[in-house]
Amino acid sequence: MSSAPPPADVGGNDWTSLVVEPPETFRPTLPVSVVVTYYEAPEALELTLAALEGQDYPPELFEVVIVDDGSNPPLETPPNSPLAVRVVHQEDLGFGLARARNTGARAASHGILVFLDCDMMPEAGWLAGHARWHHAAGDVLTLGFRAHVDVAGISAGDVRDRNGSLEDLFAGRPRQRPEWIEFHMSRTDDLTREDDIFRAVTGGNLGVSKEFYEAVGGYDESFTQWGTEDTEFGYRAYTRGGLLVPARDAMCWHQGEGAAPSADESASLELQRAKISQLIAHHGFRRATPGRSFTVPQYVVTLRATGSGDVAQIETVEQILAGKVHDLVVWIEEPPGGDSTRSADHEKLRRLIGGDHRVHFGAVGAAPEAFPAASFHITMPGDAAVGSDAITRLRQQLGTDPAASTNPVDPQAGVSIVRAWALHRASRRGVSLAQCEAVTPMDPDDLDVDVLAQIPADVPRLSLARGVRAVRWLYRRTARRLRQLRHFLSRNIRRGFSVARSIMREASRIRSLDDLREFWRWAAGSVGVIARKRLNETGVRLRYRRQARYRLGPKMAAVGPVATAVFASAADVDRTISPQTQVVVADTPDHGRSVPVDTVVFLSQMDPSASVPAFDAESFNPHNWPAAHRSSPTTTRSVLRRGLDPLRLKRLGRAHHTDDSAGHHPNVVTRAGRLAAMAATGMVVRVTGPDPELGRYLGPDLYSLMIDDRVVTADPHERESLSIAMRRCALRDHSLRARARQILAAGGRAGPPLPLVSVLLATRRPHRVAAAVGAVASQTYPRVELVLAMHGEGFDAPAVDELLDSIDLQTRAVPVAAPEPLGAVLNAAVAESTGTLLTKFDDDDFYGPEHLWDLVLAHEYARAVLVGKAAEYVYLANSDRTIHRFRNRAERSSASLAGGALMIARHDLDAVLGWREIPASVDRALIEDVSRSGGGTYQTHGMGYLLVRHDEGHTWPAKDAYFLKQADEVREGCDLAFAGVA
Numbered sequence: 001m002s003s004a005p006p007p008a009d010v011g012g013n014d015w016t017s018l019v020v021e022p023p024e025t026f027r028p029t030l031p032v033s034v035v036v037t038y039y040e041a042p043e044a045l046e047l048t049l050a051a052l053e054g055q056d057y058p059p060e061l062f063e064v065v066i067v068d069d070g071s072n073p074p075l076e077t078p079p080n081s082p083l084a085v086r087v088v089h090q091e092d093l094g095f096g097l098a099r100a101r102n103t104g105a106r107a108a109s110h111g112i113l114v115f116l117d118c119d120m121m122p123e124a125g126w127l128a129g130h131a132r133w134h135h136a137a138g139d140v141l142t143l144g145f146r147a148h149v150d151v152a153g154i155s156a157g158d159v160r161d162r163n164g165s166l167e168d169l170f171a172g173r174p175r176q177r178p179e180w181i182e183f184h185m186s187r188t189d190d191l192t193r194e195d196d197i198f199r200a201v202t203g204g205n206l207g208v209s210k211e212f213y214e215a216v217g218g219y220d221e222s223f224t225q226w227g228t229e230d231t232e233f234g235y236r237a238y239t240r241g242g243l244l245v246p247a248r249d250a251m252c253w254h255q256g257e258g259a260a261p262s263a264d265e266s267a268s269l270e271l272q273r274a275k276i277s278q279l280i281a282h283h284g285f286r287r288a289t290p291g292r293s294f295t296v297p298q299y300v301v302t303l304r305a306t307g308s309g310d311v312a313q314i315e316t317v318e319q320i321l322a323g324k325v326h327d328l329v330v331w332i333e334e335p336p337g338g339d340s341t342r343s344a345d346h347e348k349l350r351r352l353i354g355g356d357h358r359v360h361f362g363a364v365g366a367a368p369e370a371f372p373a374a375s376f377h378i379t380m381p382g383d384a385a386v387g388s389d390a391i392t393r394l395r396q397q398l399g400t401d402p403a404a405s406t407n408p409v410d411p412q413a414g415v416s417i418v419r420a421w422a423l424h425r426a427s428r429r430g431v432s433l434a435q436c437e438a439v440t441p442m443d444p445d446d447l448d449v450d451v452l453a454q455i456p457a458d459v460p461r462l463s464l465a466r467g468v469r470a471v472r473w474l475y476r477r478t479a480r481r482l483r484q485l486r487h488f489l490s491r492n493i494r495r496g497f498s499v500a501r502s503i504m505r506e507a508s509r510i511r512s513l514d515d516l517r518e519f520w521r522w523a524a525g526s527v528g529v530i531a532r533k534r535l536n537e538t539g540v541r542l543r544y545r546r547q548a549r550y551r552l553g554p555k556m557a558a559v560g561p562v563a564t565a566v567f568a569s570a571a572d573v574d575r576t577i578s579p580q581t582q583v584v585v586a587d588t589p590d591h592g593r594s595v596p597v598d599t600v601v602f603l604s605q606m607d608p609s610a611s612v613p614a615f616d617a618e619s620f621n622p623h624n625w626p627a628a629h630r631s632s633p634t635t636t637r638s639v640l641r642r643g644l645d646p647l648r649l650k651r652l653g654r655a656h657h658t659d660d661s662a663g664h665h666p667n668v669v670t671r672a673g674r675l676a677a678m679a680a681t682g683m684v685v686r687v688t689g690p691d692p693e694l695g696r697y698l699g700p701d702l703y704s705l706m707i708d709d710r711v712v713t714a715d716p717h718e719r720e721s722l723s724i725a726m727r728r729c730a731l732r733d734h735s736l737r738a739r740a741r742q743i744l745a746a747g748g749r750a751g752p753p754l755p756l757v758s759v760l761l762a763t764r765r766p767h768r769v770a771a772a773v774g775a776v777a778s779q780t781y782p783r784v785e786l787v788l789a790m791h792g793e794g795f796d797a798p799a800v801d802e803l804l805d806s807i808d809l810q811t812r813a814v815p816v817a818a819p820e821p822l823g824a825v826l827n828a829a830v831a832e833s834t835g836t837l838l839t840k841f842d843d844d845d846f847y848g849p850e851h852l853w854d855l856v857l858a859h860e861y862a863r864a865v866l867v868g869k870a871a872e873y874v875y876l877a878n879s880d881r882t883i884h885r886f887r888n889r890a891e892r893s894s895a896s897l898a899g900g901a902l903m904i905a906r907h908d909l910d911a912v913l914g915w916r917e918i919p920a921s922v923d924r925a926l927i928e929d930v931s932r933s934g935g936g937t938y939q940t941h942g943m944g945y946l947l948v949r950h951d952e953g954h955t956w957p958a959k960d961a962y963f964l965k966q967a968d969e970v971r972e973g974c975d976l977a978f979a980g981v982a
Contacts, residue, residue, distance in 0.1 A: 004111060005137050005138040006138060006429075007137060007425065008425075009429065010243060012192070013192055013197060014192055015192070015244070016192065018137060018245075023125065026132040028132075029061075030110075030112055030134065031061045031062060031111070031112070032057070032062040032063075032112040032113075032127060032134075033063050033104075033109060035065050035105060035108060035113055035116065036048065036064060036104075037067050037069065037101060037117060038067060038068050038075060040072070042075075045066070045075075045078075045118045047151060047154065048120060048122075049083065050160050051121040051123075052122065054160065055122070055124060055126065057127040057128050062084070062127060063110065064084065064086070065088060066085065067100040067103050068090070069092065069097070069100045070091055070093070071092075086107070090103050094225075098223045101115055102218045112130075112209055113210050113213055114131070115203050115207075117203075120146065120205060121166055121252060121254075123165055125250075126250050126252060129247050130144065133207070133245050133247060138212060139243060139425070140208070140242065140243045141243065142207035142245050143244060143247060144250035145251050146205055146251070146254050147175050147177045147254065148177070149256075150175075167253075177834070179756070179834055179835060179906055180907045180910070181200060183905060184200040185246060186752070186753065190246050191244050192551060193550070193551065196284050197244055198231060198234035198244065199231060203233065204252075215240065220279070223272070223275075226269065227268050228272040229272075239372065239375065240420075241421040241422070266913065278294050278295040279295060280296070281298040281373060282375060283298075286298075287933075290326055293357070294327055296374060297327055297328050297371060299329075299391055299395075300328065300371045300374045300376070300377050300378070301329070301330050301379075302333060302367045303380060303382040303384075313383045314349055314353065317332070317349075317353055317359065319388075320390075321359075323389065324391070328391065329371065330359045330360070331362060331366075333362065333365075334346070334361050334363065368423045372424070375420055376398075376417055376419060377418050377423055378394060378418075379414070379416045394415070394417045398417050517628070547569055548571060549572070550572065552570060552751065552752055553583075554583050554749050555583070556581070556740075556744075557573065557577045557597075558575060558584075559586040560603075562587040562611050563587050565673075566611060566613055566743075567585070567614065567736070569613075569615060569616045569736060570614070577596070582599065583599045583600075583744065584599070584600045585600075586603070587603055588603075599748065600747070606743070607742075608696040608697045609698065609699050609742075610743055610746070611697070612739075613669070614738070615730075617731055617735040617736065617860060618863065619646045620649070620680040621681065621731070621862075622680070622682035623862065624892060625723070625890070626653060626654050627716065627887055627890070629653075629654050629656050633655055633656050633686070634652055635658065636659070636660040636674070636685075649678055650681055650682075653682055655683075657712070658686065660687050661689065662689075662691060668694055671694060673734075675698065677730070679706075679727055683726075701729045701733075702730060702733065705725050717884070721943065724943050731857045732857065737751070754782065754856070757781060757836075757852055757855075757856065758785045758786075758835030759785065759786050759787065759839055759840075760789065760833065761787065761841045761843065762789040762825045763791060763843040764818070765844075768843040769788070769790075770803060772841060772843040773788065775841065775847045776847075779851065781856060785810040786804070788813045789814045789829040790814065797813075812833070821917050821918055821919040822915075822918070822919055823916045826840070826914075826915040826922060827915050827917065830909065830914060836906055837855075837904070837905055837906070839855060840923070842900035844950065846948065846976060848980050848981040848982070854943075854944055855869075858940035859905075863936070864936035864937055865904065865935030865937070866897070866903070866926070866930045866936070866937045867937070867940060868898060868901045868902040868940070869897070869944070870886050870889065870901075870939050871898040871901075871945075872884060872941075873980070874946070875947070875948045875949065875979075876949050876960045877950040877951070878949075879960050879964070880973055881971065882946070882970070882974060882978055883967035883968075883969065883970050884967065884968050884970075884978070890940060890942055895927050897937060897939055902926070904926070909926075912926070912933055912935075943979065943980030
């Protein structure tokens with residue numbers, strides 16, 4: 001029998017670097033225990049066992065342990081099963097899923113545990129899909145995947161006698177995949193980044209070694225009602241340094257389509273979320289005012305013995321406890337020997353603060369095991385002088401990369417902050433933190449020396465000598481700061497005069513309130529830019545992220561100058577080929593000759609636009625785009641004088657437009673990349689002369705806009721329309737994610753997927769169904785699902801079905817009884833939807849064909865929980881007039897969003913417990929719920945959405961005069977072109 005695998009030797013959660021046998025060559029040697037949790041579901045269990053009989057894992061190397069959670073009658077061992085099956089019973093004490101999994105783990109005979117719910121039917125390669133990872137490392141959690149399918153009419157015999165896979169057996173049946181899981185996979189680059197990847201852990205298809213399961217502590221048996229026990233277990237496993245692996249070949253089929261939680265389950269889930277806020281020490285699970293403490297602390301601050309051997313000083317402990325961060329405990333290290341070795345000061349300290357529940361005394365180095373689920377461990381001398389925001393600054397210095405830790409940040413002061421997973425993994429591997437590849441040492445200069453300053457330990461407490469030493473230290477520090485300030489000012493007086501002249505020049509152009517607003521916005525932005533540059537000179541690092549950190553799909557490497565330039569703004573694309581490289585992007589076949597990778601994409605064989613350098617949409621986007629503008633244009637020569645900085649582009653975007661010519665750029669490819677990035681920020685660009693070659697690189701849509709003669713003479717409305725059209729083309733075709741999709745598709749590989757958008761169309765007016773469905777069908781966005789919620793009576797079901805069948809979209813019709821409030825109708829539609837993103841259409845409003853594209857792009861670059869359009873354009877049916885209002889308020893963080901133009905991710909809607917089940921103002925309630933939960937709201941431009949006001953009844957009562965009073969511009973009739981709809 002093979003020996004137990006070693007711990008994973010990887011950095012962070014980079015499971016892709018773990019050496020593991022591929023499925024084709026994997027030969028199992030280690031036995032596995034499959035733990036099936038069961039409660040009164042004999043038909044489902046029969047199908048699951050039939051699927052287990054078809055595993056391609058050697059039958060002599062796995063057993064099946066079924067844990068019966070108090071069924072009545074008790075489950076008996078299945079007769080005549082070819083599997084090695086045992087049934088273990090536990091008493092029915094209510095909801096006992098966590099307890100059942102622990103019972104099964106204790107009863108298991110083998111070193112690898114794979115948990116399976118009794119209604120999950122595994123594909124033939126499921127067990128091998130889990131086990132091959134556990135052959136490679138002993139502290140891996142393998143997360144299997146699932147799809148929901150209707151199994152009505154399928155027998156155990158059908159499963160055993162099938163030809164092909166279970167997927168083949170279920171062909172043609174309705175199926176669903178949990179979109180929330182795929183969302184987390186996309187958001188975290190398949191669990192390789194972010195520090196909350198444990199959100200993806202589900203226990204119904206989960207693999208882990210028995211040794212690591214016991215080290216983590218198994219499932220928490222205090223979870224005695226539905227929900228969140230998997231997340232809490234996943235958090236502890238992650239914090240213990242476990243490697244979370246998305247095992248896509250460990251595929252199961254859940255018996256029965258996925259459904260929204262029942263009312264009882266939703267109520268239970270809300271209570272359980274409150275419970276795990278005490279147990280999961282992550283900011284995403286805790287919302288509390290200062291002063292709160294929790295069962296599991298976020299920080300453990302260990303105070304080492306002082307230089308003279310004494311334990312910590314009372315001043316240091318009190319400073320930590322009085323600081324701005326309260327979610328912590330203090331661990332005071334004591335020398336061995338017990339009571340007999342304690343000094344008088346030591347004993348006095350214990351008596352003074354031993355009663356504080358946030359203070360603990362213990363052995364040297366024992367804090368990580370005493371608080372294994374805490375997220376961060378901080379170590380400092382017991383006599384350090386600690387500022388009120390010391391913990392916050394240390395955490396900021398650590399950064400957001402979950403693979404980063406410190407060892408230590410300040411060698412002289414002996415101060416360090418370390419993520420808990422790094423400590424535990426290093427301990428398990430038997431190496432120091434410095435030797436652990438998961439640890440990335442930080443630059444000591446990143447630590448603000450004012451955060452922590454040691455007071456000499458050899459000076460008696462409260463003595464005159466100690467006071468003199470402290471004053472002397474303060475004097476030296478102040479003198480050093482004054483010298484730095486004098487040096488800073490001497491170099492910047494001339495710059496100050498230059499800034500003053502610029503301010504006077506800009507102020508002299510103020511002619512209106514809009515000009516005044518733009519002046520203050522320009523001044524604030526300029527001060528920020530100057531301050532950032534000057535502070536950099538004094539050693540304060542305020543970094544602008546030059547490269548995007550998010551993942552773009554399979555690991556890529558760029559070979560050749562063109563390919564390198566294409567992905568210059570992507571940190572995820574390597575410049576050299578490594579063993580982890582899956583796709584090589586090369587300029588020409590000559591560059592890709594003898595490349596040891598199966599997938600090689602040659603840019604010379606693709607459309608010319610694929611060779612254009614891509615930009616990061618999270619940096620280059622229209623956020624804070626100014627509708628107010630100067631009357632004169634600028635040129636790309638002045639724009640590019642200091643490089644392609646998105647902050648500078650936004651400021652220069654106040655020009656009416658930007659004239660561009662070929663002479664401003666070294667070559668046509670660079671020119672195309674720069675113009676696309678400028679257009680993405682909302683700048684209106686005009687190419688001064690025809691250049692067909694530039695058109696091939698930019699694409700026909702964007703190029704035709706940039707050579708349009710209307711750019712020169714455009715009024716404010718037309719200028720905004722041109723800006724929106726240009727930014728839409730640029731963001732859709734030239735962003736990093738778009739370029740990765742184009743190039744990977746050429747190589748037959750999947751890139752960053754476009755999210756599936758579910759349109760929720762709730763209506764109680766049958767005569768408006770056809771027009772509303774037509775508006776959804778006219779959308780140019782390629783991945784759309786329509787859920788039609790028919791509220792009340794009067795709908796012709798066959799006619800509706802015929803209408804839905806006539807459009808080329810995935811559709812569902814959901815009848816809802818008339819007494820149900822609008823919020824309940826929308827929740828019913830959500831329950832039937834499968835999209836990652838959810839958006840709401842109103843049956844009486846007008847929508848342009850690019851409306852969904854606008855919302856999806858805004859959701860990508862704004863990174864807000866809720867995005868939408870304001871009701872900028874309104875058609876007043878009684879007055880027969882179309883108005884435009886709220887000019888110069890778009891592309892900003894704002895809660896002024898129209899109910900018929902909202903978009904939210906499914907998991908974010910779940911986080912606020914769905915739509916409030918009220919008869920009216922459901923949209924305003926959703927905005928309030930998102931804001932109260934700490935989520936951001938973002939308003940993109942309003943074109944492409946026309947709100948209609950008529951006499952047929954609105955949930956929002958308002959007269960025409962209310963809208964006319966707000967109008968910036970009024971057009972006669974229903975002007976669809978004016979609103980960007982036609």
